Amino acid sequence: MEHLTNQRLNTYLKGPDMFRCAVGKTLGFVGFTIQYGCIAHCAFEYIGELVACSGPSMEPTITNHDVVFSERLSRHFYRIEKGDIVVAKSPFDPMMNICKRVIGLEGDKVCTSGPLDVFKTHTYVPKGHVWLEGDNLRNSTDSRSYGPVPYALIRGRVCLKLWPPHDFGALNKSPNGRIIRSN
Known part of the structure; x- marks a missing residue:
């Protein structure tokens, strides 16, 4: 029991x-x-972070479906320079990221005209902003459309192309020579 x-x-x-x-x-x-x-x-x-790019605005440097590595330290330490390719929040849609090249920094005089415009116009980049343009000037919505972009919208600097494997490596300089020199 x-x-x-x-x-x-x-x-x-x-x-x-x-x-x-x-x-x-x-x-x-x-x-x-x-x-x-x-x-x-x-x-x-x-x-x-790894970023999958889409759209034609950065061709030929970055094409549709390329995968790049975007590092964040440069943004945090204010080390973004002219010629760098950055990932930023879109000024129109905060849910969308854009990938563009930094053409001018605060205080720089930049050309605001499109590549086919006969008369060229210029503006100065205000404090705390950058001027962003795609490498494919004829097929890019960028600062020429929406103006200077606040530095706070920059998410990171693209430093390496990872995919496709035959294009692996550091990214090329601007193919259109639109980097603005400091005044």
């Missing part, structure tokens, strides 16, 4: 022990997920 009572007691205790074990494993998994999520967030926010 005593043996039968111990057996029932052991069966009774297995239920709560199994529940505690399952809860413990679940909480452990959630904890690891949160930790790795925080590490991934910090890496993408402060170090860099």
Whole structure:
């Protein structure tokens, strides 16, 4: 009889022990997920990210479906320079990113005309802004359309093309020579 009572007691205790074990494993998994999520967030926010590019505005430097690495440290330390290709939030749609080349920095005089315009117009880039243009001037919506872009919209500097493999490496200089020299 005593043996039968111990057996029932052991069966009774297995239920709560199994529940505690399952809860413990679940909480452990959630904890690891949160930790790795925080590490991934910090890496993408402060170090860099992979960006799949679409559209013709940066051709021939970056074509549709190219994958590039955009590093974030230059943005945080204000090391964006003329000639750099950057990923920025679109001034029109904050849910969309744009990939353009920095043509002018604050204080620079830039040409605001399109490549086919007969009369050339110029403007100065205001403080805290940059002038962005696509390398494909005939097929790019850029600062010539929406004006100077606030520096705060820059997400990172593109430093490396990863895909396609035959184009792997550092990116070329501006194919159209539109980098503005400081005054």
